[in-house]
Every structure is written in C-alpha cells, then in structure tokens.
Amino acid sequence: MSHEKPQSRPDVDASAACSLSLTERTLTPEEAERVALMFHVLANPIRLRLFSAAASHKNGEACVCDIADACDAGVSLATVSHHLKKLKEVGLLTSERRGTWVFYRAEPSVLDVMGRMLSRSAQPGPA
Known part of the structure; x- marks a missing residue:
C-alpha cells in the first residue's frame, strides 16, 4: 500500500461532470487523475466505513464520535x-467545528459526480 500524500482537494465540478x-x-487524463484519487482514498476499508x-x-x-463508532473496536x-x-x-x-465537536458530512456534489460516473448512460452507445 502506498503511503504517498494525496494531492489537495481535486477540482471536482459537479455541474460540468453531471452528464459524464x-x-x-x-475520460481525459485530468478527469482520470481526479476520479482515481477519490476512489483510491475510498479503497481503504476503514475510510469507506x-x-x-x-x-x-x-x-x-x-459528529466525529458517531463516525468513530462505525469502526471496529481496535x-x-x-x-x-x-x-x-x-x-x-x-x-x-467536509467538516465544521461546533464548540468542542467536529461534524462531518459527505460532499453532495462529489457523491453526485461519482454516482453518475458509475451509472449507465440513458442513451446506448454505438455497438
């Protein structure tokens, strides 16, 4: 498993990729890099959970305490x-600190892009 540091947040433009x-x-080389980085991070079972x-x-x-409970006891x-x-x-x-707690949420635009990428196009392509 590679321990390379992921690049900073990829430039994910949900509006531009919504039909992709x-x-x-x-995919263009740039699109492939951005998408591969997201899937690479999600390929870890703990991160996915x-x-x-x-x-x-x-x-x-x-809340971070709720998320941490999703992991195994170890x-x-x-x-x-x-x-x-x-x-x-x-x-x-994304995260937001409220007092001593940090709350996390899945980025909706990224979820939309990933979902559309993995779905079949409404229009069948040429055979």
Whole structure:
C-alpha cells in the first residue's frame, strides 16, 4: 500500500461532470487523475466505513464520535482522525467545528459526480 500524500482537494465540478458516465466517452487524463484519487482514498476499508457512516447519518452529518463508532473496536481515535483527514483532503468529506465537536458530512456534489460516473448512460452507445 502506498503511503504517498494525496494531492489537495481535486477540482471536482459537479455541474460540468453531471452528464459524464464512463459508458459515454473516455475520460481525459485530468478527469482520470481526479476520479482515481477519490476512489483510491475510498479503497481503504476503514475510510469507506467512515465515509459511509457520515453519508448515511441522520440529517446528513455526523459528529466525529458517531463516525468513530462505525469502526471496529481496535481502531484508535488517532487512526480515525488520520482517515477522516484523508477523506477531507480529496474533497469527499467536509467538516465544521461546533464548540468542542467536529461534524462531518459527505460532499453532495462529489457523491453526485461519482454516482453518475458509475451509472449507465440513458442513451446506448454505438455497438
């Protein structure tokens, strides 16, 4: 597993990519880099569970203590914090501090882009 530092948040423009589907056309090199980085971060099972916990929580946001509960008992809070940072770096999560608590939410525009990319186009392509 690579320990390279992810680049800063990718430039994900949901409005420009809203009709993009992998079945419609080949991604540009820049699009492929941005999308691959997001999926690379999500490929870690702990990160995927943390992301899912934030995305599926009531009101669309979750306190860090709620998210940490989604992990296995053997995962330390420092590890949870590290993985949440990685999810934020690529723009999959946003956070807001309220007093001593930090609340996380899945970035809706990124979810939309990822969902559209993985869905089939409404228009079948040429055979």
